[in-house]
Amino acid sequence: MTSTPIAFIGGGNMARSLIGGLIADGVDAQSLWVAERAPQSREALRAQFGVRTFEASPEAVIGAGIVVLAVKPQVLREVAQGIAEAVQHQKPLVISIAAGVRMSDIDRWLGGGVALVRTMPNTPALVRSGATALYAAAGVSAERRRQAESVLRAVGLTVWVDDEADIDAVTALSGSGPAYFFLVMEAMEAAAVQLGLKPDTARLLALQTAFGAAKIALEASESPAELRERVTSPKGTTEAAVQVLREAGIEAIFSRALAAAAARSRELGDLLGSDR
Numbered sequence: 001m002t003s004t005p006i007a008f009i010g011g012g013n014m015a016r017s018l019i020g021g022l023i024a025d026g027v028d029a030q031s032l033w034v035a036e037r038a039p040q041s042r043e044a045l046r047a048q049f050g051v052r053t054f055e056a057s058p059e060a061v062i063g064a065g066i067v068v069l070a071v072k073p074q075v076l077r078e079v080a081q082g083i084a085e086a087v088q089h090q091k092p093l094v095i096s097i098a099a100g101v102r103m104s105d106i107d108r109w110l111g112g113g114v115a116l117v118r119t120m121p122n123t124p125a126l127v128r129s130g131a132t133a134l135y136a137a138a139g140v141s142a143e144r145r146r147q148a149e150s151v152l153r154a155v156g157l158t159v160w161v162d163d164e165a166d167i168d169a170v171t172a173l174s175g176s177g178p179a180y181f182f183l184v185m186e187a188m189e190a191a192a193v194q195l196g197l198k199p200d201t202a203r204l205l206a207l208q209t210a211f212g213a214a215k216i217a218l219e220a221s222e223s224p225a226e227l228r229e230r231v232t233s234p235k236g237t238t239e240a241a242v243q244v245l246r247e248a249g250i251e252a253i254f255s256r257a258l259a260a261a262a263a264r265s266r267e268l269g270d271l272l273g274s275d276r
């Protein structure tokens with residue numbers, strides 16, 4: 001991992017996940033700088049991680065080799081324009097994690113000619129089990145790409161996509177994906193409580209089952225479909241449950257859900273980049 005200071009602009013949920021993961025990977029907290037406008041959040045970031053915090057974003061950019069844009073898409077233009085001068089002076093690698101917002105717009109807001117990598121990480125970065133897709137325009141050097149990849153690889157798996165539009169699909173799949181699995185965990189826990197289990201017992205078993213299923217699916221050579229079939233005895237209990245899920249249209253529901261997320265990502269890109 002690079003030892004250059006990394007400045008996060010925005011210290012919310014996703015920045016905290018990345019910072020926690022980087023520190024767990026051995027990165028020195030003093031080389032992680034965070035510009036965060038909310039005083040309570042700055043205080044919490046210092047207390048939890050021991051990172052340096054800044055009230056004014058340009059101050060965090062000066063001296064940083066890498067700048068991570070970690071504010072909500074809706075405020076990214078204002079934030080980028082506010083640090084443009086510092087970025088043009090400092091010439092850091094800029095990594096955007098914002099959903100939807102296109103690279104050409106961010107580059108323009110930052111004054112143009114910026115070494116920019118657009119990424120879509122997810123919150124399991126906190127426990128170094130993140131999944132991040134990265135995209136860089138043709139002009140970004142191999143060295144800058146390696147630098148961006150090394151930051152995100154420190155907190156989990158990384159993949160490059162060669163079409164920026166793929167980031168919308170990635171956002172729908174792995175960016176938002178943890179929430180879908182949490183929802184399934186919530187639903188399974190509630191259903192098990194209805195069957196008479198104590199809430200604590202139901203949650204523990206639901207969570208460990210999710211963990212075990214993901215672990216075996218990652219480690220085994222078989223596909224998830226083959227692993228599912230292995231659990232499903234003919235005329236057994238799993239078959240009874242899977243039949244209910246299929247009759248309710250589980251595949252179609254996920255297809256619609258991911259399509260909605262990808263459409264929202266594209267919509268954010270259109271909406272927020274429309275100042276040209």
Ligand SMILES: NC(=O)C1=CN([C@@H]2O[C@H](COP(=O)(O)OP(=O)(O)OC[C@H]3O[C@@H](n4cnc5c(N)ncnc54)[C@H](O)[C@@H]3O)[C@@H](O)[C@H]2O)C=CC1
Binds near residue numbers: 012071120
């Ligand atoms: N939460 C998630 O699971 C993921 C989020 N993202 C992206 O990460 C970005 C951040 O999302 P979250 O962390 O969830 O949002 P958040 O709302 O938790 O964090 C944003 C932070 O930025 C701060 N902020 C707002 N304006 C600021 C300014 N002018 N200067 C400095 N700080 C400012 C806010 O006070 C807040 O703490 C978004 O663009 C989102 O699309 C990407 C992948 C996953």
Ligand SMILES: O=C(O)[C@@H]1CCC=N1
Binds near residue numbers: 099171175176
């Ligand atoms: O919900 C969102 O818009 C962000 C992007 C991916 C996950 N959270």
